[in-house]
Ligand SMILES: [Fe+2]
């Protein structure tokens with residue numbers, strides 16, 4: 001099997017799955033019905049993308065693998081999502097800033113992947129791009145609302161930025177797999193996204209007086225399978241049924 | 251005859267004639283109050299109902315099931331929205347309605363005070379709880395208050411999808427491994443009686459029924475609806491190959507209906523009064539979400555005020 005392609009699909013899919021999972025934890029607990037519905041929508045979109053990536057990954061992997069064995073039956077070190085997306089739903093400001101930092105990259109990444117030499121990836125990107133544009137509009141508007149709302153909301157959002165922004169660089173830093181996939185014309189060179197990514201993010205932050213110090217958390221190595229302690233708990237819930245009742249149809 | 255009585259007669263005549271009452275029409279105060287109570291109770295049930303099922307979203311056994319469940323719970327939020335909007339047409343705000351829920355003044359369907367203990371409960375809720383809700387709600391699509399009736403039409407379509415999705419989860423479990431089928435049976439055991447309770451007290455103990463029939467909020471009594479539910483559901487359980495936990499359940503040839511055992515009314519009233527297994531945590535989850543969201547809602551209002559003021563300045 002093509003190991004690089006397989007892992008690349010996991011990098012793409014795992015981000016959507018772990019972020020989708022975090023958002024799904026909030027379903028029924030949002031600050032308003034409208035935001036509850038909107039965040040669930042984003043979660044639904046992300047899980048829809050996850051299925052496409054994992055179905056393709058299962059095909060590459062062959063054997064008996066399925067979208068579900070890929071989603072639920074790996075161990076911690078075999079998940080390749082960025083550290084950012086496994087961060088907790090500390091409060092609504094954290095949820096929104098995490099989403100915004102992700103969406104701003106996701107849209108650029110998908111735009112670029114629509115040109116992938118791999119037709120399946122290009123097709124998934126094409127379909128997901130529309131969704132991610134909507135997500136970015138939603139999250140950036142909320143960053144502004146919270147950043148320029150009340151003193152309290154500004155302070156909470158600033159605190160979220162300080163916590164989350166140091167993880168953002170991982171989204172635009174190539175791993176060796178991403179570099180190789182780019183050389184084959186399949187993947188995106190994340191270096192090419194950097195400038196626009198930071199511009200998008202900083203413009204929105206500056207518009208509402210949020211300060212992002214140029215800090216990079218050097219332990220943000222999720223794409224190499226090195227996670228925070230949080231991921232284990234996410235997987236504990238995510239995998240519970242598949243682990244407790246192996247080899248069954250649901 | 252006083253003008254008030256004339257108005258009431260004309261009002262009743264319109265209802266008898268199957269005309270819809272619209273928000274701007276004159277209506278007796280009691281009609282307005284009854285509708286606020288019933289529609290908001292219904293809206294609260296939709297959003298509290300998100301919690302027991304939401305409990306399994308992060309643990310759904312497959313990606314497909316996770317998407318199905320997420321979408322279902324989201325639909326319930328949408329139902330809550332339509333219904334709060336319908337209640338608002340009667341001159342009460344959503345904030346006031348939430349306040350009634352949070353202070354325990356308003357009720358919601360007791361079924362949501364039962365816990366979801368296994369994945370099969372998600373199937374059982376879709377099959378039985380959405381199934382019971384549909385029977386009530388189909389009747390309400392023809393209720394006299396226009397906004398309520400129209401909300402029901404939209405909602406019913408989605409509820410029947412939920413019911414099919416729930417039944418399909420049960421079917422998959424029942425056709426699966428023995429422990430899956432056991433899980434399905436256990437869920438039926440726990441949700442059967444609470445589902446029958448969803449139709450409310452016996453007709454003989456239901457003081458509101460007569461007035462509700464007059465206003466066409468109710469076209470069938472609690473007992474009639476409950477019977478309808480049992481008659482529909484028994485063959486579905488048989489098809490699944492699981493057993494309804496009622497030794498008195500049997501087909502009555504003369505009546506052309508199933509006979510069934512007595513509901514534990516003591517349990518029913520206890521749960522209504524707040525002493526069910528999850529009443530406190532359900533309410534707490536709603537109150538927490540509301541209180542923790544306060545600063546977010548305030549920020550949104552402050553921001554939109556700023557934007558509006560800026561626009562005024564620009565155009566001035
Ligand atoms: Fe509903």
Ligand SMILES: [Fe+2]
Nearest residue numbers: 326380409412
């Ligand atoms: Fe439903």
